[in-house]
Structure formats: C-alpha cells, structure tokens
Amino acid sequence: MSDVDITSKEMDGMGPKGTKIGLARVLGPAHVWALGVGIVLVGEYMGWNFSVGKGGAYAALIACWFAGILYSCVAMIDSEVTSTVAAAGGQYTQAKHIVGPLMAFNVGLYLVFAYTMLEAANAITFGFLIETVAGMTGHEGLDQRPFIVLAIMFLAWLNYRGVLATLTFNLVITAIAFIAIIVLFLATSPIFGASPLRHVELMTGLPYGWLGVLAAMHFGLWYYLGIEGTCQAAEEVRSPARSLPFGTLAGIMTLLIAASLTWYVCVGLIPWEYLGQAGVPLFDAARLTGSTTLMILLGIGTMFATLASANGCINDASRAWFAMGRDHYLPDWFGAVHPTFRTPYRSIIFLVPIALIFALGAPIDQVITFSILSGLLEYTFMPLNVIMFRRKWPLDSIRRGYEHPFHPIPALVLLSLCGVTYFAVFLGYGTQLVAMISFYIIVSLWFHFWRYRFVRRGAQFTMPWPRPLGY
Amino acid sequence: MAKYIPPVQSKIGQIIDVIVLLVLAIGALYVPLFMKLAGSDVTHVVPENPTWESLGQNATMVEKWNQLGYADAASAAEIITARFDYSFSIGSLLVMILVIVGYYFIMLKFSEKEYRDVISEKFDG
Amino acid sequence: MDIWTLLEYAAWGLSAIFGLYIIIDWFKTDTTYSDEVLMSSREGALEAMTEEQHKH
Numbered sequence: 001m002s003d004v005d006i007t008s009k010e011m012d013g014m015g016p017k018g019t020k021i022g023l024a025r026v027l028g029p030a031h032v033w034a035l036g037v038g039i040v041l042v043g044e045y046m047g048w049n050f051s052v053g054k055g056g057a058y059a060a061l062i063a064c065w066f067a068g069i070l071y072s073c074v075a076m077i078d079s080e081v082t083s084t085v086a087a088a089g090g091q092y093t094q095a096k097h098i099v100g101p102l103m104a105f106n107v108g109l110y111l112v113f114a115y116t117m118l119e120a121a122n123a124i125t126f127g128f129l130i131e132t133v134a135g136m137t138g139h140e141g142l143d144q145r146p147f148i149v150l151a152i153m154f155l156a157w158l159n160y161r162g163v164l165a166t167l168t169f170n171l172v173i174t175a176i177a178f179i180a181i182i183v184l185f186l187a188t189s190p191i192f193g194a195s196p197l198r199h200v201e202l203m204t205g206l207p208y209g210w211l212g213v214l215a216a217m218h219f220g221l222w223y224y225l226g227i228e229g230t231c232q233a234a235e236e237v238r239s240p241a242r243s244l245p246f247g248t249l250a251g252i253m254t255l256l257i258a259a260s261l262t263w264y265v266c267v268g269l270i271p272w273e274y275l276g277q278a279g280v281p282l283f284d285a286a287r288l289t290g291s292t293t294l295m296i297l298l299g300i301g302t303m304f305a306t307l308a309s310a311n312g313c314i315n316d317a318s319r320a321w322f323a324m325g326r327d328h329y330l331p332d333w334f335g336a337v338h339p340t341f342r343t344p345y346r347s348i349i350f351l352v353p354i355a356l357i358f359a360l361g362a363p364i365d366q367v368i369t370f371s372i373l374s375g376l377l378e379y380t381f382m383p384l385n386v387i388m389f390r391r392k393w394p395l396d397s398i399r400r401g402y403e404h405p406f407h408p409i410p411a412l413v414l415l416s417l418c419g420v421t422y423f424a425v426f427l428g429y430g431t432q433l434v435a436m437i438s439f440y441i442i443v444s445l446w447f448h449f450w451r452y453r454f455v456r457r458g459a460q461f462t463m464p465w466p467r468p469l470g471y
Numbered sequence: 472m473a474k475y476i477p478p479v480q481s482k483i484g485q486i487i488d489v490i491v492l493l494v495l496a497i498g499a500l501y502v503p504l505f506m507k508l509a510g511s512d513v514t515h516v517v518p519e520n521p522t523w524e525s526l527g528q529n530a531t532m533v534e535k536w537n538q539l540g541y542a543d544a545a546s547a548a549e550i551i552t553a554r555f556d557y558s559f560s561i562g563s564l565l566v567m568i569l570v571i572v573g574y575y576f577i578m579l580k581f582s583e584k585e586y587r588d589v590i591s592e593k594f595d596g
Numbered sequence: 597m598d599i600w601t602l603l604e605y606a607a608w609g610l611s612a613i614f615g616l617y618i619i620i621d622w623f624k625t626d627t628t629y630s631d632e633v634l635m636s637s638r639e640g641a642l643e644a645m646t647e648e649q650h651k652h
Contacts, residue, residue, distance in 0.1 A: 020636035054555060087639045100582025101589065113496065139600040146607035150614075157614040160621070201531035211557055235639075271532045273551045274539060288538050326639060328477065330492075331485035336634040338625060349622060354493070362500060370500055380575070426567050427557050431503045433567060437574050439499035443492065444574075448581045451488060457475045458592030462640030471590045 023088060024342035026164045027237040032230050032247025034171035035315065037254050038308035039118070039226035041177050044255075044262040045282050045305045046125055047368065051219035053276020054428075055212030057203055057267040062213050063220030064263055066417060068256050071224040073414040074379055075252040076404035077386045079245035082231040083401025085463060086240035088344070089323025090231030090316075091378060091385075096327070097463055098389045101455065103381065105329050105447045106440055110378040111232075111320035116351055117371035118226060119313035120358035122306040123148045124367070128279060129303055148359050155311045156352045159318065162341045163236050170311050173304035178258060180301030184282065185261040188268070188289055196289050197268030204272060217417075217424040218372070223259040225375050226309070227251050228382075232316040241401025314348065314355075321347040328454045329447075369429055373436045376425065380418045383411035392468035474592060513553050521548040 052060040078091070087093040092111060096104035127144030134142040158166050188197055206212055230248045237243040266281050269288045278284050286298035322344030325334025338345040358367055387408055395403060404410060425433050480488075518525050521544045523533045528544070528551070541547035625634070 019638045020633050022637045053553075089639070093639065099579070100584075100586030102578055102585055103582040106578060134600045137600075139598060142600055143604050146604050146611065149611045150607040153611040153614040157618055160618050198531045198535075201529055202535070208555070208557065215555070215557060269535070270539075271528070271535050271551075273553065274536070274547075277550060277553070284539070288535060290538075323639065326635075326637060331480070331489060332635060333485060333631075335637065336631070337637045339629055339634065340625075345622065345625070349618060352618075357497070358500075363504075366500060366504060384575075384579070422567070422571060423564075426564065427559065428555060430559070430563060430567055431506075434570055435499050435503045437570050439495055441574055441577065443495055444578055444581070446491065446495075448585075452585065454477045454480050456477055457589050461589055461593045462638070464640075467594045468590060471587065471594075 021337045021339050023235045023337060024163060025236055025238055027167060027233055029243040029247045030171055031167040032233055032237060032243050033251050034167050034174050035233055035312050036227045036230040036248055036251035038170040038174040039229050039312035040224055040255055041174055041258065042122060042305040042309035043222040043225055044181060044258050045302045046280055047222040048219060049275050049278055049281040051216040052272050054219060055216035056207045057272045059206055059213040059216040061263055063216035064223050064259050066217065067220035067223055070414060070417040071227055071252055073410040074228055074382060075248050076410050077382050078228050078231055079248050079402045080400055080404045081386060081389055082234055083241045083245050084398060086234040088232065088235035088319045090234060092320055092323055094385055096460060098385055101452060102444055102448055106444060107378060107381055108320050108324045108329065110374040112317045114371050114374035115313040115317035116355050117358060117367045119310045119355050121364055121367045121371065122310035123151045123359040124364050126151045126306045145360060151307065151310060152352060152355050152359065155314050156348055159314045159348050160341065160343060160345055162343060166311060166315060170308050174308045177301040177305040177308065180297050181258050181261055184286060184294060184298060185265055187294055188265055199268045202271060214420060215424050215427045217421045221372055221421065224255050227255060229312060229316040232319040245402035317351055318344050318347040321351060327460050369432050373433060376418060376421055379414060383415040386411050393465060398465050513555055515549055515552050517548045517552050521545055526551045
C-alpha cells in the first residue's frame with residue numbers, strides 16, 4: 001500500500017497510480033502572508049515586552065533590530081530552500097532531503113513543539129483577556145477554562161473543515177490586528193496635533209549595561225517567532241515557487257514595521273519597569289492614551305492576534321506531524337488526508353488534547369520558554385541546512401524559485417546571532433535549556449536505534465533532483 | 472545496494488511509540504519545574520518608606536504610574552526595584568556550550584550515516 | 597445569574613458541539629473509506645507530475 005516511491009517509473013505523480021487524496025492546492029500569496037504574520041503578530045501584543053524587563057527600553061530596541069536581522073536571514077534562507085522543496089512539513093522535509101533523516105526527525109519535533117506550545121500560550125492569553133474584560137465590567141472570579149477550551153476547539157474545527165476557510169479567516173483577523181497597531185501609532189504620533197508620547201521623560205539608560213542588551217535577545221525573538229511557519233503551507237499553495245518567497249518576505253517586512261511601531265508607542269507611554277512585566281502591553285498603552293475607542297480597538301486587536309496565532313499554529317503543527325506520519329517517522333496512521341475537506345485530519349485531532357494539556361496545566365512562562373527554545377534550535381539548523389544545500393546542489397544544478405543574495409553571509413550571521421541568543425537564554429533559563437536539549441538527545445537516540453527501522457530508505461527522498469555532489 | 476524493506480509495525484507498537492514520545496516531552500517541560508530550577512532570580516531592594524524621588528521617578532513617570540492604577544510610591548516599589556540576577560559561573564556556561572555542541576555533533580554524525588544509505592538506495596537502486 | 601456566568605456555560609456548550617462534530621465526522625470518515633485511500637497521499641506528487649510534463 002504505502003511502499004510506493006512516487007518518483008519511480010511505475011508510480012509517477014498523482015492520479016490513479018499515486019495519490020488518491022492529497023492536500024488541496026488552493027492558497028495564494030495573501031494566505032501565506034496571513035499564515036506567517038498571523039502566527040507572529042501576537043508577539044507584538046504580548047511577550048516582546050519581557051525584553052524591556054531584561055535590559056531596559058533601549059536594549060529592547062537593539063534586540064528588536066538584531067532579532068530582525070536574524071529573522072531576515074531566516075526568511076531569505078527559508079524562501080530559497082522551500083521554493084525548491086515544496087512539501088508539507090516545510091523545514092522537516094528540507095532537512096530530510098539535505099541533511100539527513102535524524103536531523104529531519106528533530107526538526108519535525110522542533111516544529112510540532114514550538115507551535116503546539118505557542119498555541120497553548122495563545123489560548124492562555126485569550127482566557128486572561130476575557131477575564132480582564134469581565135473584571136472591567138465588574139464580574140470577579142470568571143472561570144477562564146471554558147474560554148481556553150472553546151478557543152482551541154473552535155480553531156481545531158475550523159482547521160479540520162479546510163485550509164482555505166482557515167487561512168481566509170486568518171487573513172481577515174490578522175489584517176485587523178495589524179491595522180490596530182498602525183491606528184494606535186498614527187493616533188498617538190505628533191502628526192495629528194498634541195501627542196501623549198513622552199519619550200524624553202520616560203526613557204532611561206541601560207539598567208543592566210550591555211549584558212542586559214544580550215539578555216534582551218531572549219525575548220527579542222518574540223517580535224518575529226513563527227514567521228518561518230509559512231513553509232508548512234508549501235503543499236497547499238497554488239504556485240509554491242512564487243507565493244512562498246513573496247508571502248514570507250512580505251511577512252517579515254510587515255513584522256519589522258509592526259515591531260518598531262509597537263516599541264516606539266509603548267516606551268513613549270509606559271515606564272519601562274511596568275512595561276517589562278506587563279501581560280498585554282499594547283492594550284495598556286491604549287489605556288494610557290485616555291481614548292476609549294483606542295482601548296477597545298487594541299483590546300479587539302489583542303484578541304484577534306491570539307486567535308490568529310493559535311489558528312496558524314494548529315495549521316503548522318498538524319502539517320509537520322502529518323508529514324512525519326506519512327514517512328513513517330511517526331506511526332503512518334497520522335498520514336491520512338480527509339477525503340472531503342482535504343486536511344490532515346487525524347493529526348489535527350491528535351494535537352487537540354496535547355494543546356489542552358499544556359494550556360490548562362502548565363504555567364505560561366514555561367510554555368513560552370519551551371516554544372522559544374524549540375524555535376531557536378530550529379534556527380540553528382537553518383544555516384547548516386542552506387550551506388549543505390548550496391554545497392550538494394550548486395546554483396546551476398537545480399532550478400530554484402528564489403535565490404537569496406550574499407551567500408554565505410546570511411547563514412553565518414544567523415549562526416552567530418543564534419549563539420548570542422543561546423547565551424541570552426542561558427542567563428536565567430539555563431536549566432530549561434539543558435533539560436530541553438537532553439530531551440532532544442534522548443529522542444534522537446530513540447529514533448536512530450529504534451524508530452528509524454520502520455522508515456523506507458530511498459523512497460523518502462521524493463524531490464526530482466540529481467544526485468548530490470560528493471555522494 | 473539492496474532495497475531496505477522496513478518491518479510492518481503492529482498497532483500496539485505504534486501506540487506505544489507515540490506514548491513514549493509524549494512522556495518524554497511532558498517530562499522535559501515538568502522536570503525543571505519539579506526540581507524548582509525554573510525561571511530566573513529576581514531581587515527586590517525596596518527602600519523603607521519609598522517615595523517617588525527615592526525610586527528615581529520623575530513627574531511624567533509618576534503621572535503614568537498613577538494612570539496605571541498605582542496611587543503611591545509604595546504600591547509600585549516592588550515592580551520598580553525588581554532586578555534580574557545575571558551572575559553565572561564559567562563552569563555552567565561551559566557545560567551548556569558542551570551540551571549544545573555535543574547535541575548537534577551527534578545528530579549531524581548519525582544523520583550523515585543515514586543519509587548516505589538513502590542516497591545510495593535512491594540513486595543506485 | 598449574570599451574563600458572564602451564562603457565557604461560561606455557552607463556551608462549554610459550544611466547545612462540546614465543535615468537539616462532537618469533529619469526533620462524529622472522524623468516525624464516519626474512517627468507517628466509510630479504506631485506509632488505503634485515506635493514506636494514499638505522497639510527498640512530492642506535484643514535482644513528480646511536472647517532471648513528467650517536461651519529459652513530453
């Protein structure tokens with residue numbers, strides 16, 4: 001049944017001999033943008049401001065831009081590789097073709113855990129926001145749990161029903177959340193009359209010196225964490241070679257703008273000590289402008305951003321899990337596609353209880369750190385990946401949808417920034433870092449010595465590429 | 472190279488494999504919590520009878536604190552004086568570097584071995 | 597009972613409806629179609645197809 005190499009002579013392509021039911025190819029570049037930005041934009045509404053707490057306001061700006069460079073490298077590298085390796089699973093499939101099976105297994109787990117944890121964090125924030133709103137109307141002691149569960153169940157249902165509706169929904173709510181940030185910036189800027197921003201009076205020096213700037217990199221990643229998720233849609237976009245680079249690069253530009261504006265408005269309104277530990281900073285900033293309209297707008301923005309992010313996370317985590325099941329890296333039962341909705345429905349169902357366990361049972365800072373660390377391990381893999389990609393298949397050997405410039409500078413920059421971020425995480429979260437990597441070492445050994453025996457060897461290499469140089 | 476035919480895994484085996492993965496993942500999240508090693512140290516050096524001046528807050532900052540719901544300096548003092556402890560030992564830094572580099576080294580080595588099999592079966596088979 | 601308490605119940609109820617929908621549809625799908633059809637998706641199907649076209 002599944003012992004089929006679709007690139008072999010007998011079983012070529014779709015149709016009666018190959019895939020009977022595959023994922024639906026229905027998405028355009030706007031959906032790719034919505035998937036990438038949708039996952040990340042919540043980072044401007046909550047989380048990034050912990051970098052202010054870790055190093056002060058200026059440190060957060062420096063971290064914002066250095067993390068911006070890190071992610072620009074991520075976006076460029078990803079665009080090149082994924083415009084060539086266009087399959088569900090994204091970086092997992094890239095690793096499988098370029099580095100090797102064990103790396104692919106690890107990358108697949110990074111993806112699933114980074115996104116499922118982020119989804120849990122979003123659901124927790126959603127519940128917190130509802131409770132805050134209830135508190136403002138005078139209702140104390142609201143039970144957050146039904147709202148957390150509802151957010152996850154509704155989005156799982158949406159994902160189950162089909163990718164086009166899911167990402168169109170994401171497009172709308174992400175656009176509203178992004179516009180809310182722009183409106184807040186315009187309304188508070190001195191362009192239209194008196195501005196409530198007080199940068200001169202509120203800004204202080206670096207409270208921790210330059211060590212704080214390094215430490216701020218830890219949460220600096222939050223401004224952009226998840227933009228690489230655009231790759232997961234590769235098997236569902238109509239023309240991957242064009243849409244993926246376009247959607248991803250447009251996404252990172254959107255986020256660079258949103259991150260800088262968010263920083264500018266927030267530090268001009270809120271003392272850094274408060275900002276550094278705030279739960280919903282943009283909502284607080286809107287509150288401090290004294291305008292009820294802005295407060296409601298940014299409240300809605302926060303809610304939409306958490307939903308858009310959780311929605312994209314369900315989409316991405318299930319694609320990665322599905323792709324691993326399809327290759328027998330995980331039980332192949334997960335590699336099924338729904339005949340009507342054309343979604344990896346078993347993977348979507350399986351990840352729902354996992355997300356619920358973490359959303360209802362784990363503290364949010366643990367969940368966030370687990371997510372950041374999985375992301376960081378993934379970014380460390382990317383430069384290795386692209387260097388090997390260029391070495392095994394030089395530019396003239398296969399056609400790429402997009403070629404990133406200045407190779408290998410982006411790869412080396414990315415690798416050194418990852419090193420800096422490891423150090424930043426080490427300052428304060430060293431134990432989690434070691435616990436996490438121990439986890440990945442143990443599962444790697446488990447995979448190499450046990451699980452890999454169920455994987456077909458040659459058949460998992462599905463791209464129609466020539467033999468890699470040096471093999 | 473001969474084509475590798477993987478064994479068929481039983482349903483129970485599949486379920487066990489998924490459970491093993493989940494237990495390991497949840498363990499990685501909760502073990503640091505149970506060992507009380509999670510999170511970074513925050514110190515609070517709150518002066519006695521804090522005033523806005525002694526906390527280094529200027530008039531604009533005080534106005535913002537009031538707007539945020541902190542009516543006097545004492546209520547905000549805890550937040551204002553919170554500082555992370557960034558001291559660390561060289562030893563633990565070296566352990567971390569060793570763990571990260573070791574992890575990638577093991578993984579790349581095993582991957583390379585598996586990858587050569589894949590390529591030879593794919594292109595020679 | 598104020599509006600927020602009602603909303604709590606509504607949220608539980610809606611969660612159950614979405615959950616039930618998924619579970620019922622999952623059961624129906626798995627009993628209607630064989631695993632062979634459901635798990636027939638192959639990675640790289642599109643690439644293989646374009647390759648095929650280039651050859652003609």
